[in-house]
Amino acid sequence: MTTTEDQSVSDAVTAGSHATDIARSGAATFRTGGGQADPARVSAVVGAALEGIRAAIREQKVTYEEFDAFKRWLISVSDTGEWPLFLDVYLEFEVEKVAAETQDGSVGTILGPFWLDGQAQLDSPATLPMRDDEPGTPMILAGQVTSTDGTPLAGAKVDIWHTDEEGWYSGFASKPPAGNLRGVVTADDQGRYEIHTRKPAPYTIPLDGPTGQMTLAAGWSPWRPAHIHLLVTAPGHRTLTTQLFFTGDPYLGNDVASADKPELTLDPQPTGNGDEIRSDRDFVLAPE
Numbered sequence: 001m002t003t004t005e006d007q008s009v010s011d012a013v014t015a016g017s018h019a020t021d022i023a024r025s026g027a028a029t030f031r032t033g034g035g036q037a038d039p040a041r042v043s044a045v046v047g048a049a050l051e052g053i054r055a056a057i058r059e060q061k062v063t064y065e066e067f068d069a070f071k072r073w074l075i076s077v078s079d080t081g082e083w084p085l086f087l088d089v090y091l092e093f094e095v096e097k098v099a100a101e102t103q104d105g106s107v108g109t110i111l112g113p114f115w116l117d118g119q120a121q122l123d124s125p126a127t128l129p130m131r132d133d134e135p136g137t138p139m140i141l142a143g144q145v146t147s148t149d150g151t152p153l154a155g156a157k158v159d160i161w162h163t164d165e166e167g168w169y170s171g172f173a174s175k176p177p178a179g180n181l182r183g184v185v186t187a188d189d190q191g192r193y194e195i196h197t198r199k200p201a202p203y204t205i206p207l208d209g210p211t212g213q214m215t216l217a218a219g220w221s222p223w224r225p226a227h228i229h230l231l232v233t234a235p236g237h238r239t240l241t242t243q244l245f246f247t248g249d250p251y252l253g254n255d256v257a258s259a260d261k262p263e264l265t266l267d268p269q270p271t272g273n274g275d276e277i278r279s280d281r282d283f284v285l286a287p288e
């Protein structure tokens, strides 16, 4: 999210604690597993992670001053509720790559921390909830949802969320109203969907919290290219978690969350209706 003077400096804390509540509740149940962890697995994964950090300490000759600064930084990640943000910016893309090794169908990418349950349920063709004077280029995203064998998936759900033209997510920043530019669209009996919205904007992760501060301290770019998030679901099929980006975006290839992929780039074209643009994108879901 971009940081502007008229936006409260507490947005990082507000967004962070909201994302933490969602992660704690396990609301993203489409991905959660369960059960008791196998001690051998815990030892292998946690052991490898700790050894990675110990190797960094040895190789970089980390000082006590740096170790104490690291402790303070970890505590502030907890205090601001930024664990979901930090983990989704810097680690989720690797987990997604592992998951993609065993998932057929359309290319996916990370979920990120800004998905919300319980949004407007809409039939295709649908217009996402938005303000009367919602800024931004009107955009249509349309396509068909099929199974890997080409069968249309009637009634597939396309859960979509993205920022407004200023880079703010509803539900996490104070500016856009609740539910703005979010919705769950039901495809027709041929699996076809059509969604009318506004083109989103590139944005920075919150810069006033520890994740953004660390990013800036390291001299790394805090920007994400503009993107549309999608969760595409149909009974008997694995959920597709993906994002769509825009050709020509200056932050493509330098996404702070490392989530952009060439296969996920849209090239919207004018429809001839004012400044409206349109992109067509089909989704292929793998049977469970």
Ligand code: BEZ
Pocket: 085, 088, 089, 110, 111, 112, 113, 114, 205, 224, 257
């Ligand atoms: C996002 O998609 O908005 C996002 C993903 C990972 C970290 C932060 C934001």
Ligand code: FE
Pocket: 112, 114, 227, 229
């Ligand atoms: Fe996002």
